[in-house]
Amino acid sequence: MKRNKFLLAVGVLTALLLGACSHGKHDSSAPVPVNTNTSGYADTTGGANQLGNAAEDARTAAERALTNNIVYFDYDSSVIKEEYKSVVSAYARYLSANPAAKVRLEGHTDERGSREYNIGLGERRANAVRDALTAAGVTPAQIAVISYGKERPAVEGHDEAAWSQNRRVQIIRL
Amino acid sequence: MTMLKSLSAALALLLALVIAPAQAQLQITVTNGDVGALPIAIVPFTQVGSVRVDVAQVVENDLVRSGRFRAMSRDEMRQKPNQPAQFDPAPWRSQGTDNVVVGQVLDDGKGGYVARFFLLDSLSGKSVVAYDIPVRGPEQMRYAAHQIADIVYEKLLGLPGYFNTKIAYVSAQGLGYQRTYQLIVADSDGEQPRVIATSRETLMSPNWSPDRKQLVYVGYERGRSAIYLHTLASGQVRKLVSEKGINGSPVFSPDGTKLAFVLSFEINPDIYVMDVSGGNRRRLTDHYGIDTEPAWSPDGSKLVFTSDRSGRPQIYEISVAGGEPTRLTFQGSQNLRPSYAPDGKSLLFVNVDGGRQRIALQDLPGGALHLLSNGPLDEGPSFAPGGAVIIYSSQGPHGRQLETVSVDGRVRLTMRQATGDVQEPAWSPLLK
The missing domain is CATH 3.40.50.10070 (TolB, N-terminal domain)
Structure with missing residues (x-):
């Protein structure tokens, strides 16, 4: 019991130290490619494999399509823009073809506005992606929605370069 | 490293889990005093x-x-x-x-x-x-x-003192996977910080019971949010509400018997009222916009809240009995996170105008708007007991920090930690 507490304490200490070290790691001025998970959070998308047959190639292509798993939004908007509709449709195809597969849609906002309003806005964005998926034939039971509002920025920074990367829905395969 | 050394390091941290780590200690600076002191x-x-x-x-x-x-x-x-x-x-x-x-x-x-x-x-x-x-x-x-x-x-x-009080706030350290949140309760001078809750997920919206024996707050657990009730004397934590979707913005009624809060499981975020014991839950607002951030009037008869039913977030007032809400704010592009002054005569909130997000005080009903801070990213304002001072969170040079300002705007104080972010301040009521 005592030992467990020590281990827990050491774990927390390590976490705090690591946390302190990771500060400043993100450089908001660095160019960040669109549709790349820059958050440091879980991206469970599998890597492409190198097997040679046609079926495997098709699967690899499908997998590759799923690596674009972020939909970005305009300020205070939950409208899915034209350029991100392909992200949604790739996931719609994947979920329709794999009825046992599930995703979690994580809604995020930039840091402007109050925390709880942003929780609402993040949910509205995630719901917009959910509605687009179900409209494309995905079963609602395959989709979970959660909003983190402005609590989990992908990029640190207090300018539009950072904000535009933070207004997003991340599609996480479960 | 010897075994002895690592054990003593761990021991020190165990203590730190009860008494907040030194880095959580708030450093206070007077940034602007009163010339007539x-x-x-x-x-x-x-x-x-x-x-x-x-x-x-x-x-x-x-x-x-x-x-x-x-x-x-x-x-x-x-x-x-x-x-x-x-x-x-x-x-x-x-x-x-x-x-x-x-x-x-x-x-x-x-x-x-x-x-x-x-x-x-x-x-x-x-x-x-x-x-x-x-x-x-x-x-x-x-x-x-x-x-x-x-x-x-x-x-x-001739004004009530507010020093023998507590401040609850959220301290966040680290980024991404390593980010750790702590809900801390300290004396009004930042001394004797105590960690109330620790989480790898965000902690938000702490609010005091009127007898200041309990705090409600929002936490996340396994991909789901919940409203928690923490009793300070015993350290007991109770999960009060955890519906699908949003569980947010819990606030005690002035008599301490009810909570107002936000749920989204019945389609989208609306305001609910419930007994603290868990019974008599009812939905107070019903609109397709985001209704959130409720706050009680001092007499408990009304609530103000943020809603974007008109397109952008603005502040509305509604009777606790329900009915049609009245819009209270019209200046600036957005107004959010309202609360009444302890005397009910003015409204405190976040005003967004010209890209600046500042703390504002507006006389009620429908009076002049006074900006109390400079922005650009100020948020989470609340009154100290007595109503002479306001506390809020701002973006400081090394992370988020707390600031206080007197309601006349003359006296300013900054409270910051050595590292990380300090946010979501909530000043306790006076001990009665």
């Missing part, structure tokens, strides 16, 4: 040897940080009386200090102490206030000092 002298108290706290220093810090007082330095004091009989008013008068606080900390003969103090007037030479404050043990000594500051503040300014 009242001169006062707080003479060092004569204290029994076992007392470690410099009571007079705690009193002085409270009064000076209020911005309403200017304290004489100890070097300038020509005498250091500890009771009225030793008080010679002439030198104090000649140095321009009308008000002098003197006192002693005595053993009460029962294992505790008595903090005895006098507020002396160097014009009349008389004692204006005299109190014996019982102190159960050394750990209570700072509270006695804050009580003395409250009494002096109220006597000289």
